[in-house]
Amino acid sequence: MNRKIPLFKVHMPKTVLGPLGKVLMSGYISEGDKSHEFEKNFQEFIGNPNVALVNSGTSALSLAYRLAGIGPGDEVISTPMTCLATNEPIMTSGAKIIWADIDKNTGNIDTKSLEGRITPKTKAIVVVHWAGNPVDLGAVTKIAKKHNLKVIEDAAHALGAKYDGKYIGNHSDYVCFSFQAIKHLTTVDGGAVAVKTPEEYQRAILLRWYGNARSSTSDPIKWSGDVLEPGYKMHMNDVNATIGLEQLKYMPKIIAMYKKNAAYLLEGLEGIKEITLPQTTVNGESSFWLFTIKLPGEDYRQRFSEALRARGIANGIVHSRNDAYSLFKSWKRSDLPGVDDFCSRMLNIPCGWWLSKSDVSYIIKNIKEVVKEI
Numbered sequence: 001m002n003r004k005i006p007l008f009k010v011h012m013p014k015t016v017l018g019p020l021g022k023v024l025m026s027g028y029i030s031e032g033d034k035s036h037e038f039e040k041n042f043q044e045f046i047g048n049p050n051v052a053l054v055n056s057g058t059s060a061l062s063l064a065y066r067l068a069g070i071g072p073g074d075e076v077i078s079t080p081m082t083c084l085a086t087n088e089p090i091m092t093s094g095a096k097i098i099w100a101d102i103d104k105n106t107g108n109i110d111t112k113s114l115e116g117r118i119t120p121k122t123k124a125i126v127v128v129h130w131a132g133n134p135v136d137l138g139a140v141t142k143i144a145k146k147h148n149l150k151v152i153e154d155a156a157h158a159l160g161a162k163y164d165g166k167y168i169g170n171h172s173d174y175v176c177f178s179f180q181a182i183k184h185l186t187t188v189d190g191g192a193v194a195v196k197t198p199e200e201y202q203r204a205i206l207l208r209w210y211g212n213a214r215s216s217t218s219d220p221i222k223w224s225g226d227v228l229e230p231g232y233k234m235h236m237n238d239v240n241a242t243i244g245l246e247q248l249k250y251m252p253k254i255i256a257m258y259k260k261n262a263a264y265l266l267e268g269l270e271g272i273k274e275i276t277l278p279q280t281t282v283n284g285e286s287s288f289w290l291f292t293i294k295l296p297g298e299d300y301r302q303r304f305s306e307a308l309r310a311r312g313i314a315n316g317i318v319h320s321r322n323d324a325y326s327l328f329k330s331w332k333r334s335d336l337p338g339v340d341d342f343c344s345r346m347l348n349i350p351c352g353w354w355l356s357k358s359d360v361s362y363i364i365k366n367i368k369e370v371v372k373e374i
């Protein structure tokens with residue numbers, strides 16, 4: 001009998017139902033005590049007191065670009081191998097995207113491709129920790145410092161990953177998290193932006209709600225403080241935050257399960273010549289939101305993917321190279337060999353908290369059979 005092993009699964013502990021019911025019936029469901037408590041607990045988890053919650057990872061990125069001062073006339077070096085959420089807000093800011101190449105072995109930005117793309121107009125470098133494996137932040141920071149550029153990390157895949165022994169969320173100017181449905185931690189939808197200073201944190205919490213301080217006064221007549229710059233409506237609410245508070249309690253265990261399953265897969269799939277296993281960056285510790293393998297070529301990947309699916313093992317590419325969308329056609333370039341290679345050969349197989357040891361053994365056994373068959 002075939003099993004059915006999904007590529008993603010929502011982690012929703014039953015213990016969320018009690019607190020959630022209370023908040024829903026409390027008469028107050030917008031941003032309030034629960035949002036503030038979740039923000040504080042999340043800051044403590046990451047180890048950075050300057051983290052502002054928002055209502056999605058996409059909002060976190062938009063806010064980070066705004067805080068970084070990115071706008072018309074600027075150039076931003078970014079990776080095409082990501083979710084559209086990384087790059088569309090750069091475009092809507094009015095800045096121009098300059099595509100960097102990626103390391104064909106990791107899917108992360110190729111730090112060697114950065115310097116040659118920097119011009120006097122360059123404002124920032126945007127990196128994505130593909131699959132939860134940290135980018136070489138040491139190299140990126142060095143280049144950014146030399147050219148006075150901001151660094152924005154898209155850490156949507158990388159909650160619980162570490163670089164230089166510290167959780168992602170402590171290294172660059174801006175680090176953006178997503179709490180979307182299938183991430184390590186979900187609030188259904190939600191996100192956060194980690195910044196470096198209390199001043200930037202204050203600006204972030206103003207910008208996430210129309211540029212105004214939501215709790216500036218309790219006086220019903222002098223209701224609101226002044227507004228100095230236009231903001232957004234991207235704050236978190238107490239319903240999502242209540243889910244987040246409960247989720248956070250499970251995070252150390254959930255992240256450890258992703259890592260443990262990845263270790264089993266790395267051991268069990270070693271030595272299969274058709275399969276290139278994921279590599280972890282030096283000084284990095286991946287949280288393995290994805291387990292990305294590489295196969296000999298595109299046709300082979302198609303056959304391999306179908307054969308695994310026939311055996312009940314879900315798989316997929318998850319993100320499509322952004323530079324191929326017509327939306328970005330004016331910025332197209334032909335010198336992205338790492339993207340060409342990675343994008344045509346990579347495939348993600350299940351690795352998350354929902355796999356038992358026996359599921360992992362089933363995946364390994366079936367992959368060994370499939371490479372012999374196809």
Ligand SMILES: Cc1ncc(COP(=O)(O)O)c(C=O)c1O
Pocket residue numbers: 056057058059082083085086128154156157177178179180189190191
């Ligand atoms: C790399 C990456 N960045 C950003 C996002 C956007 O996050 P959200 O869906 O919370 O807006 C996602 C996925 O959803 C993602 O995978």
